[in-house]
Structures are given as C-alpha cells and as structure tokens.
Amino acid sequence: MSKLALDAVSKSFGALEIIPPLDLTIEHGEFCALVGPSGCGKSTLLRIIAGLEPATSGRVLVDGEDVTGAEPPERGVAMVFQSYALYPHMNVASNIGFGLKIARRAAEEIRQKVDAAADKLRLDALLSRMPRELSGGQRQRVAIGRAITRDPRIFLLDEPLSNLDAALRGGMRVEIARLRQSLDATMIYVTHDQVEAMTLADRIVVMNKGRIEQIGAPMDLYHNPANRFVAGFIGSPSMNFFDAEVRGRANGELLLRLAGGGDIVSRRAVTSVAGGRVTLGIRPEHVEFGDGMAADNRVTGTVQVVERLGCDTLLHIDVAGNTLVMRQPRDLADIHAGEPVTCRFPAEACHVFAG
Amino acid sequence: MRRRPAVSRIVIHAALFLLLAIWMIPEVYMLSIGLRTPAQAFDATLFVWPLTFDNFVTVIRDNPLTSFFLNSLIVTLSTVALVVAFSSLFAFACAVLNLRGSLTLYATLLTTLMVPLASLVLPLAILLKTFGWVNTYAGLIFPYAALGVPFAVVVLKAFMEDSPKELFEAARVDGCNAWQTYWHVALPLVRPALVFVGIWQFITTWNEFFLALIILTRDEVKTLTIVPMQYSGLYMANPGALFAVLTLIALPLILLYVVVQRAFVRGLLAGAVKG
Numbered sequence: 001m002s003k004l005a006l007d008a009v010s011k012s013f014g015a016l017e018i019i020p021p022l023d024l025t026i027e028h029g030e031f032c033a034l035v036g037p038s039g040c041g042k043s044t045l046l047r048i049i050a051g052l053e054p055a056t057s058g059r060v061l062v063d064g065e066d067v068t069g070a071e072p073p074e075r076g077v078a079m080v081f082q083s084y085a086l087y088p089h090m091n092v093a094s095n096i097g098f099g100l101k102i103a104r105r106a107a108e109e110i111r112q113k114v115d116a117a118a119d120k121l122r123l124d125a126l127l128s129r130m131p132r133e134l135s136g137g138q139r140q141r142v143a144i145g146r147a148i149t150r151d152p153r154i155f156l157l158d159e160p161l162s163n164l165d166a167a168l169r170g171g172m173r174v175e176i177a178r179l180r181q182s183l184d185a186t187m188i189y190v191t192h193d194q195v196e197a198m199t200l201a202d203r204i205v206v207m208n209k210g211r212i213e214q215i216g217a218p219m220d221l222y223h224n225p226a227n228r229f230v231a232g233f234i235g236s237p238s239m240n241f242f243d244a245e246v247r248g249r250a251n252g253e254l255l256l257r258l259a260g261g262g263d264i265v266s267r268r269a270v271t272s273v274a275g276g277r278v279t280l281g282i283r284p285e286h287v288e289f290g291d292g293m294a295a296d297n298r299v300t301g302t303v304q305v306v307e308r309l310g311c312d313t314l315l316h317i318d319v320a321g322n323t324l325v326m327r328q329p330r331d332l333a334d335i336h337a338g339e340p341v342t343c344r345f346p347a348e349a350c351h352v353f354a355g
Numbered sequence: 356m357r358r359r360p361a362v363s364r365i366v367i368h369a370a371l372f373l374l375l376a377i378w379m380i381p382e383v384y385m386l387s388i389g390l391r392t393p394a395q396a397f398d399a400t401l402f403v404w405p406l407t408f409d410n411f412v413t414v415i416r417d418n419p420l421t422s423f424f425l426n427s428l429i430v431t432l433s434t435v436a437l438v439v440a441f442s443s444l445f446a447f448a449c450a451v452l453n454l455r456g457s458l459t460l461y462a463t464l465l466t467t468l469m470v471p472l473a474s475l476v477l478p479l480a481i482l483l484k485t486f487g488w489v490n491t492y493a494g495l496i497f498p499y500a501a502l503g504v505p506f507a508v509v510v511l512k513a514f515m516e517d518s519p520k521e522l523f524e525a526a527r528v529d530g531c532n533a534w535q536t537y538w539h540v541a542l543p544l545v546r547p548a549l550v551f552v553g554i555w556q557f558i559t560t561w562n563e564f565f566l567a568l569i570i571l572t573r574d575e576v577k578t579l580t581i582v583p584m585q586y587s588g589l590y591m592a593n594p595g596a597l598f599a600v601l602t603l604i605a606l607p608l609i610l611l612y613v614v615v616q617r618a619f620v621r622g623l624l625a626g627a628v629k630g
Contacts, residue, residue: 052528072527072528083521085522087526087543089546099530102535150529
C-alpha cells in the first residue's frame with residue numbers, strides 16, 4: 001500500500017496539450033477510478049503514473065519519493081493492460097512468474113508465489129496452458145495474477161474489462177472487488193464505464209479533455225455533480241437536461257421556466273447559478289408520474305418508446321421536442337407508445353447547472 | 356470455409372502440378388546429366404538409360420569434398436548467426452526502443468540493398484587483403500554478413516513493429532531492461548521471421564560463388580561452390596561431373612528446406628492476416 005501524488009503533472013505531444021497541469025492525491029489503500037470519455041487523457045495519465053510515458057512537466061510522488069524519472073519497477077507499480085498483454089510464448093505459470101524471474105528470485109519462491117496467485121484467481125488447473133488456449137476472462141485473471149505476484153506498492157488497471165463480453169464483465173467486476181479486499185492495496189483503475197467506477201471505487205476522478213472535472217465518492221458524484229458534464233457522465237441512463245431560464249429566487253428555491261414551456265422549482269444547491277440561461281437536470285429515476293398530485297413542477301408529453309427491462313421500465317417521452325427518460329421500478333403494463341403522460345420533477349431532485 | 360466443387364479442384368491441382376513440373380525441369384535435368392555416361396552427356400532428352408554413378412564417384416575421388424563441405428558449413432552457419440544476431444538487435448533498436456537516429460541509420464542501411472555485389476568486389480578484395488583476410492573464413496563471413504544484414508533488418512523490423520506494443524511495455528513493467536526485453540520477449544515473438552531470415556541467409560550464403568572465387572585460392576578454405584569450376588573450362592568440359600557436383604551442393608539445401616519448410620512458409624505469411 002502506498003500513497004500516490006501527482007504534482008502539476010502535464011502532458012503534451014508537440015504543441016498539442018493532452019493533459020494541462022493537474023494535481024491528484026491517492027491515499028494508501030484507496031481504490032481510485034479515473035473515468036471519462038475516450039480521449040479524455042485518463043489512460044495517458046495512468047501511463048505517466050506507470051512510468052511508460054514521460055510527463056512533460058510536474059512530479060510523480062510515491063510515498064513522498066519523487067519517482068518522475070524512474071522506470072516502472074523502481075516505482076513499485078504493476079499494471080494490468082487492456083489487451084491483457086500476456087506473453088504468447090509462455091504458459092500461464094511462466095507469465096505469472098515472469099516478473100519474479102527477471103527480479104532473480106529463487107525458483108522455489110517463484111513457484112510458491114505463482115501457486116498462491118493461481119489459487120487466489122482460480123487458475124490452478126490452467127498453469128500449464130498457453131494464453132491462446134484460454135478464454136478472455138481467464139486471460140484477464142492471468143494478467144491480474146502477473147501483477148499481484150510482484151507485491152507492488154500500487155496496482156494500475158487500464159480498462160481491464162473492456163475486452164470482455166457483458167456477462168463476463170459483470171463476473172470479473174465482482175472478482176476484482178473481491179481481490180481488492182484480499183489484497184488491501186492501492187489501486188488506480190481506468191475505465192470509460194461509469195458502472196465499473198461506481199461499483200468498484202472508493203473515489204472517482206472524472207476527467208474531460210485532460211482536466212479533472214470532479215473528484216469524489218461514487219454516491220457523492222451521483223447526488224452532487226459539480227457540473228453538467230459530471231451529471232451526464234455519472235448515472236445510467238444519463239441525467240435528463242433541459243434548457244431553462246431563471247425567473248426568480250426565494251427561500252433557497254430557484255424558479256425556472258423551461259425553454260419549451262412550464263415552470264419548475266428547484267430546491268437543490270443553487271448558489272453557484274447567478275441567473276439568466278441555465279440547464280435543468282433530473283435523473284430518470286427521480287421523475288414521477290404527475291397525475292393526481294400537486295400542480296407544481298409538472299410537464300406533459302407523449303410516450304415515444306417503452307423499454308421493459310424486467311425489474312425496471314424506461315419510458316422515452318417527448319416533452320416539447322426534448323426527450324425525457326423516466327425510470328420506474330414497475331413493468332407499467334398499461335402504458336404504451338403514443339399515449340400522453342404527465343410527469344413531475346420533485347424540487348429536491350432538480351439540479352441546476354450554469355449555461 | 357466453403358469447399359470448392361470437385362471439377363474446380365481437379366483443374367487447380369492439374370495447373371499446380373504443371374507449374375511444379377516446369378519448375379522441376381532444371382533440377383531433374385541437373386540430376387539426369389549427373390547420372391549419365393560421357394557419351395550421353397549432351398543428349399537433348401531429359402531421361403537416359405542406363406544410369407551411372409561414375410560422375411559422383413569421380414567428383415568424390417577428385418576432391419576433398421568433406422573438407423569443402425565443412426568449409427561451406429562453417430562459413431554459412433557463422434554468417435547466419437551474425438546476420439540473425441545483428442539484424443534482430445538493429446531491428447529491435449529501431450522498432451521497439453526507437454533510439455534517437457535509428458531511423459536515419461535504417462534508411463542508410465536500406466541504400467546498401469541497391470548496390471550490386473559486382474561493384475563491391477574490387478574494393479572488398481582490397482579491404483580484405485589489407486586486413487589479411489584473403490584465404491580465411493573471416494574474409495567471406497564478414498562480407499556475407501554485412502551484405503545480408505540489410506534485408507534481414509527490413510524483415511525483422513516489420514515483424515517487431517507488427518507485434519503488440521503492450522507486450523514490450525508489460526516487459527518494462529515486469530522489470531526487464533532493454534536487453535532482457537529483446538531476449539525474453541522480442542526474439543520469441545518474431546521467431547517465425549527469424550527462421551525465415553536464417554533460412555534465406557543460409558541459402559544465399561551456401562550458394563554464393565563470385566566472392567568465394569576471388570577470396571579463396573587455397574584448398575584448405577575453399578567452399579563447395581568453387582568445385583564445379585574444375586569441370587568447366589574454355590578447352591575442357593565434363594558435364595557429367597559438373598552436374599554431379601552441382602547436385603551434391605544442392606542436396607543439403609533441399610534437405611534443409613524439407614525439414615523447415617513449415618516454419619519458412621509461416622515466416623513468409625506471418626503478419627499477412629490479422630491474428
């Protein structure tokens with residue numbers, strides 16, 4: 001377990017700045033997820049931490065020690081690659097023990113550590129197999145095994161589940177969560193999948209265009225997104241957004257008028273919004289049916305698509321030219337496409353973002 | 356894969372056999388003349404009867420073939436080892452390490468592929484005489500290796516560039532230095548290409564005649580390819596013996612190809628389709 005600190009680290013390729021100077025501290029034993037859309041710089045940042053990519057400026061500190069110019073093994077990091085990066089000419093045991101062999105550890109120690117990793121990852125029966133004889137999930141476990149045998153100070157995982165199919169990904173997610181508990185290690189996990197980040201991480205760093213948009217615990221990001229980007233990125237399905245205008249402010253409430261018509265009151269943190277044009281955001285799971293309730297915060301629309309997912313139902317509703325997604329924990333058998341519906345936005349669930 | 360109709364397969368096989376036959380005519384003719392009596396040597400027919408092994412007996416009796424064979428083997432294997440070692444290191448430096456200036460060196464190396472051997476023979480002969488390498492193995496091994504390295508670098512660099520970059524990065528994370536990455540990861544990854552380069556170099560070195568003729572004058576160091584010269588002159592010719600010795604020279608290459616043909620073809624095709 002180690003503490004990692006990035007001090008004004010930046011990365012440019014020629015004149016193109018990929019990551020403007022940023023600071024980030026990841027505590028001992030923390031599981032930190034770097035999330036963001038493709039091309040946001042999260043993998044580049046991970047490679048800088050690993051020592052595979054030199055930072056253009058700034059310092060990388062592990063337990064207070066400046067390792068900016070150090071090679072990966074000197075930093076005490078191990079990395080699991082998106083493509084697994086298993087050596088195709090070595091069997092599973094050799095792949096897992098390769099780092100120890102290079103470190104000139106005794107054969108008996110290598111054998112013990114390989115066996116321990118195989119036991120932990122349920123690879124015992126596969127040790128003599130070649131990578132080409134393994135399934136995607138097994139390959140990923142071997143890649144993780146290779147990382148854990150070296151007892152690194154920090155684990156780096158670069159989109160480790162993105163090459164797996166949906167079913168396998170769910171299973172491996174649980175495996176990683178279990179592994180994390182048994183290893184008690186500092187882990188940095190890069191993903192573009194917010195579900196992975198939400199379910200695995202202690203803390204999430206949301207990145208966009210090389211910048212950190214927000215850092216926080218998963219539920220903190222979910223409930224209190226700092227801006228529209230974070231609000232849209234965290235949560236599935238994504239938050240609904242509507243253009244609106246501030247009409248007034250009183251008793252901690254903000255009165256908004258939607259661009260398509262309709263007045264909405266928000267009781268959420270509205271101090272950062274000065275006035276004028278804003279964006280109203282509401283999560284699909286917070287939208288309620290408005291019939292028979294108070295007249296405030298209601299919008300009407302027409303159901304376009306009904307998606308019955310089993311436990312939940314998603315309604316895609318056309319509201320004055322905007323699509324509102326509503327999530328209900330029922331099958332809603334009596335609602336069909338083309339029907340008019342009235343929805344209500346609870347004032348406590350209405351987020352307001354600048355612009 | 357969809358199976359071709361029977362008629363189509365027969366036509367394709369017939370065409371392939373025809374091509375094979377055309378390709379084989381020079382080899383069969385070489386063997387055929389080697390097995391003829393002197394009186395039949397200039398017969399235009401492909402096959403004659405009776406066959407005789409006299410020419411082979413003559414060649415073996417007249418020449419210390421074992422010594423020549425060993426000389427060829429020493430020169431060829433040494434050249435192959437040097438070419439494989441230097442070209443793989445050079446390719447690794449260019450393709451994986453991206454060392455500063457390596458691409459300029461690579462481009463310079465490529466230009467040497469365009470220089471014909473004939474234009475190099477005179478300067479080479481002077482150079483080798485200066486080094487005192489005339490009539491030595493080194494006098495052939497080093498020029499052959501130098502001439503073979505550029506082509507081998509082109510092949511191996513392409514293979515290394517096609518290898519997943521993450522494997523080399525994984526090796527770095529696992530603690531490998533450049534040498535360990537080369538030895539434990541890069542070389543095994545390009546093994547089919549190494550086999551191809553090795554066999555190619557073996558064939559070209561084993562068959563090389565021009566430089567060997569100029570550099571080697573003493574029997575103790577002569578290679579097999581010079582032997583046929585004895586049976587072909589301005590006022591004298593012994594085609595039976597000439598073709599018998601040519602058959603003997605070709606034999607090791609044919610055997611080598613039979614043994615490693617799978618690896619050779621794999622080396623030629625590897626990277627042609629996405630794995």
